[in-house]
Amino acid sequence: MKLPILLILLIILCHPGHAQTTLQGHVKDGANEEALIGALVSTGADTSVTNMDGNFQLPVAAFPITLQVSYLGYQTLTIQVKEAKEITLALEPSSLTLNDVIVTSGSFSRKTLNTPASIQSINREMLIRDDPFSVANALNRTPGVFMHVGTLTTNRITIRGIGSRSLYGTNKIKAYYEDIPLTDGSGNSSIEDLDQEMISRIEITKGPNSSAYGAGLGGAIRLLAPTPPAQETSAKSSLTMGSFDTRRWVLQGSHHDNKTTVSAVYSDLHRQGYRENSEYNRQQAGVTFKYQLTPQSYIAALGIFTRLKAFIPSSINEDDFKNNPEKAAFTWKQARGFEAYDKTLFGLTYYHGFNQDWSLKSTVFLKNRDAYEPRPFNILDENTFTMGTRNTLAKRWGNIRFFTGIELFFDEYKWKTFENNYDDNSNGSVKGNLLSSNLENRSYFNAFAEAAATLVPNLNVTLGLNLNFTHYTLADQFNESANNISGDYAFDPVVSPKLGLTYATGAHHTLFANLSHGFSPPSLEETLYPDGQINPDILPESGWNYELGIRGTQPRFTYDITTYYMQIKNLLVAQRISDDAYVGVNAGLNNHFGVDILSNYYLPLSDRYTLNAFTSVAYMNYHFDEFVNDGNDYSGNQLTGVPQWIINPGVELLSDLGFYGNLSAQLVGEIPVNDENSLYAERYFILRAKAGFRHVVGPLELDINLGANNLTDTNYAAMLLINATGFGGSQPRYYYPGNPRNYFGGVSLKYSFR
Incomplete structure (x- = not known):
């Protein structure tokens, strides 16, 4: 009798260790790839906080599970995970607390709150407040930015008055799509022909504050x-x-x-x-x-x-x-x-x-x-x-x-x-x-x-x-x-x-x-x-x-x-x-x-x-x-x-x-x-x-x-x-x-x- 009892006890004691799995993952900003430090990742039963590299670990008893990921300034993400594999989770900014969103000002990515320059972010939520035919209304809600719209192709963007003397287009303002300049060698920029679905976020640096993007008088988009x-x-x-x-x-x-x-x-x-x-x-x-x-x-x-x-x-x-x-x-x-x-x-x-x-x-x-x-x-x-x-x-x-x-x-x-x-x-x-x-x-x-x-x-x-x-x-x-x-x-x-x-x-x-x-x-x-x-x-x-x-x-x-x-x-x-x-x-x-x-x-x-x-x-x-x-x-x-x-x-x-x-x-x-x-x-x-x-x-x-x-x-x-x-x-x-x-x-x- 003693042997079966010992086996049963061993099985009971060992079962939790074998059944429990560690889920590992990484939390980042969905657009600029920056790690989000201090994000909360929760299964309901257990909670983890991301480290300096944006990584987390969570004990999981059984799959599938529902994860909830939250970070100040970003929309809460709820996602179902079906198996134990390392996962990457991308969060999108919330339009309610934009000062806590990470932006790329000059050369470094940091929260808007800690940026020594005038930089504003237009996220996806803010873009779709309007019709999908143009980004003009979203840009015009940024103080200091004024987009004139003659037609869908005849536009002029000014930032703090710079570019106002350009006759038919945008000049003296640098524009980029990711790290690719949309500005030509004569200083003319064109963003109006990009469909809204090709844009997840717009970051606007006002004035010559961005060493990394040309130090133009108007700034950079x-x-x-x-x-x-x-x-x-x-x-x-x-x-x-x-x-x-x-x-x-x-x-x-x-x-x-x-x-x-x-x-x-x-x-x-x-x-x-x-x-x-x-x-x-x-x-x-x-x-x-x-x-x-x-x-x-x-x-x-x-x-x-x-x-x-x-x-x-x-x-x-x-x-x-x-x-x-x-x-x-x-x-x-x-x-x-x-x-x-x-x-x-x-x-x-x-x-x-x-x-x-x-x-x-x-x-x-x-x-x-x-x-x-x-x-x-x-x-x-x-x-x-x-x-x-x-x-x-x-x-x-x-x-x-x-x-x-x-x-x-x-x-x-x-x-x-x-x-x-x-x-x-x-x-x-x-x-x-x-x-x-x-x-x-x-x-x-x-x-x-x-x-x-x-x-x-x-x-x-x-x-x-x-x-x-x-x-x-x-x-x-x-x-x-x-x-x-x-x-x-x-x-x-x-x-x-x-x-x-x-x-x-x-x-x-x-x-x-x-x-x-x-x-x-x-x-x-x-x-x-x-x-x-x-x-x-x-x-x-x-x-x-x-x-x-x-x-x-x-x-x-x-x-x-x-x-x-x-x-x-x-x-x-x-x-x-x-x-x-x-x-x-x-x-x-x-x-x-x-x-x-x-x-x-x-x-x-x-x-x-x-x-x-x-x-x-x-x-x-x-x-x-x-x-x-x-x-x-x-x-x-x-x-x-x-x-x-x-x-x-x-x-x-x-x-x-x-x-x-x-x-x-x-x-x-x-x-x-x-x-x-x-x-x-x-x-x-x-x-x-x-x-x-x-x-x-x-x-x-x-x-x-x-x-x-x-x-x-x-x-x-x-x-x-x-x-x-x-x-x-x-x-x-x-x-x-x-x-x-x-x-x-x-x-x-x-x-x-x-």
């Missing part, structure tokens, strides 16, 4: 690629329809396991348009891929192909703006002017962590844009090919972090112009004789270094340095030697230092200050004299930025208040000498003083419903200090193209029952449209709303939504062509009318295979 939910394979399809015969169809597939992450998106967007000659068609396909080679290394690749054709209504004069805003400019309608291009972007990245202290990240990229644009005054045929690399090295010694790297790329830009022989009977543009043929080569080199350290408890310092060298060459392949405009231009290397300080006044409140230098190089076109010869004396815009701010998080309340002053010298001014010709001159000194305020307050109404109120306020007092141009003295006048204030209030309802909705507004002050300040675009108020229902049944997720833009049906200028000139006695065409009241509705269906 970084778009992060989508990351599928952890431990999921899914397929999704969505259709959105709206006013002006708008249709957007998206097909998406994704997979995310411990080693492989893949996301593929195809989108097709068509809009007939509110205005004449404004039809828009865009097809886009994008793939992102990442494979974890070892726990310390990975390779990643991305590719995006865009095919676009968008007709151009152009700007109109004041009479038409007030009485017939749906009209296109007469000559653009008669020529049926449009922009069409095929654009390809490809990048390959390798990352390796040598140990806990060293890491290397290297990216190579290729870009190509093949474009054709019939305009009333000529037809432009252009091709841009870009190749480049970005390499960074990071090192940590205790509480000291060091980061250095280089960014290098080359543009080959070929462009030709032809006569446009359209007439009343041609029904559009007709290609004629060759007028010009040119080849530009543009090289851009950027080297940067940054170090951060804790000097005393609660006080951190960041030092940064940026070195830039830009060079242009122009080969005239059309004119004879007497009229040939070939030449080259290179300005002296520009060194831009920065100093940033943060002081934690408590666990959730931080004071920050920074001093930084920035610059904006002229484009090759801005270096030309009126006769086409290169002006070797043109200088880049440059200036010093002084910033002081406070940000923090109280229970249910988040705030960020920053005041800044920037003085810009060698202001670049584009002087129009004909329909298609501008020359650049250094004409003055600018003073930019402003205050940015961002706040968020949420109130739990019940166990199921939360009310979230958000507001951004920008006060922008920008004036010409010394500005004499073409014999006219504009000193003391308000900077052209920028309002003195913008307010964006809003409220949203969130529910775990699936219901959601928001109401948001935009108030914009009057805007000077010429340097004389003799004419202002009127202030305006517009209102937007969106509501929907999201429901999950097993592996299926259904989302239905309805929304409206410009509920007030305001006639407003969504974009301005500053300092426009009328030719042949015609009125200047300053205005791009905004869309009147319009509606949209969408439905999406997602199926999760596991």
Whole structure:
């Protein structure tokens, strides 16, 4: 009898040890891959806290289990785990407490709360508050940022007034998709043709605070690629329809396991348009891929192909703006002017962590844009090919972090112009004789270094340095030697230092200050004299930025208040000498003083419903200090193209029952449209709303939504062509009318295979 009893006792004693398993995993930020230190991982019975590497261990008695992962500033993740294997869990930011979200400011990833610069994050929740056709409304809710929207392809982004003198696009602001520059060698950036499904987050650094992203006067906009939910394979399809015969169809597939992450998106967007000659068609396909080679290394690749054709209504004069805003400019309608291009972007990245202290990240990229644009005054045929690399090295010694790297790329830009022989009977543009043929080569080199350290408890310092060298060459392949405009231009290397300080006044409140230098190089076109010869004396815009701010998080309340002053010298001014010709001159000194305020307050109404109120306020007092141009003295006048204030209030309802909705507004002050300040675009108020229902049944997720833009049906200028000139006695065409009241509705269906 004794032997069976002993066996039974041994089995009872040993069973728990054999049945219990240890589950291991890693918790990270879903977009920038940073480890989340101190995240809570719970099975209900047991809880673990992630360590300095974002890793955790949990005892598990039996599978499957339900894990709940939470971290301040991020959405709580609930996931079922079916077997004992090491897992990677990615969290997405919450729009309720953005100061606790990790962002990449300059060279280091850290919480917004601890960042010595003006940086704001737009997460996925904030992007989908609006219609899916553009990111403009989300950008405009960021204080200090103003995106003018003439059409879906004619846009201009300004940050703290920088870029306001660009005529038709975004200039003097660096833009990146992951680590690939979307800015070309002439400083022009384009983000408006990226579909919302290709973006998981937008990080905006305001002012020349980012050594690692070029030290541009305006700052940098970084778009992060989508990351599928952890431990999921899914397929999704969505259709959105709206006013002006708008249709957007998206097909998406994704997979995310411990080693492989893949996301593929195809989108097709068509809009007939509110205005004449404004039809828009865009097809886009994008793939992102990442494979974890070892726990310390990975390779990643991305590719995006865009095919676009968008007709151009152009700007109109004041009479038409007030009485017939749906009209296109007469000559653009008669020529049926449009922009069409095929654009390809490809990048390959390798990352390796040598140990806990060293890491290397290297990216190579290729870009190509093949474009054709019939305009009333000529037809432009252009091709841009870009190749480049970005390499960074990071090192940590205790509480000291060091980061250095280089960014290098080359543009080959070929462009030709032809006569446009359209007439009343041609029904559009007709290609004629060759007028010009040119080849530009543009090289851009950027080297940067940054170090951060804790000097005393609660006080951190960041030092940064940026070195830039830009060079242009122009080969005239059309004119004879007497009229040939070939030449080259290179300005002296520009060194831009920065100093940033943060002081934690408590666990959730931080004071920050920074001093930084920035610059904006002229484009090759801005270096030309009126006769086409290169002006070797043109200088880049440059200036010093002084910033002081406070940000923090109280229970249910988040705030960020920053005041800044920037003085810009060698202001670049584009002087129009004909329909298609501008020359650049250094004409003055600018003073930019402003205050940015961002706040968020949420109130739990019940166990199921939360009310979230958000507001951004920008006060922008920008004036010409010394500005004499073409014999006219504009000193003391308000900077052209920028309002003195913008307010964006809003409220949203969130529910775990699936219901959601928001109401948001935009108030914009009057805007000077010429340097004389003799004419202002009127202030305006517009209102937007969106509501929907999201429901999950097993592996299926259904989302239905309805929304409206410009509920007030305001006639407003969504974009301005500053300092426009009328030719042949015609009125200047300053205005791009905004869309009147319009509606949209969408439905999406997602199926999760596991």
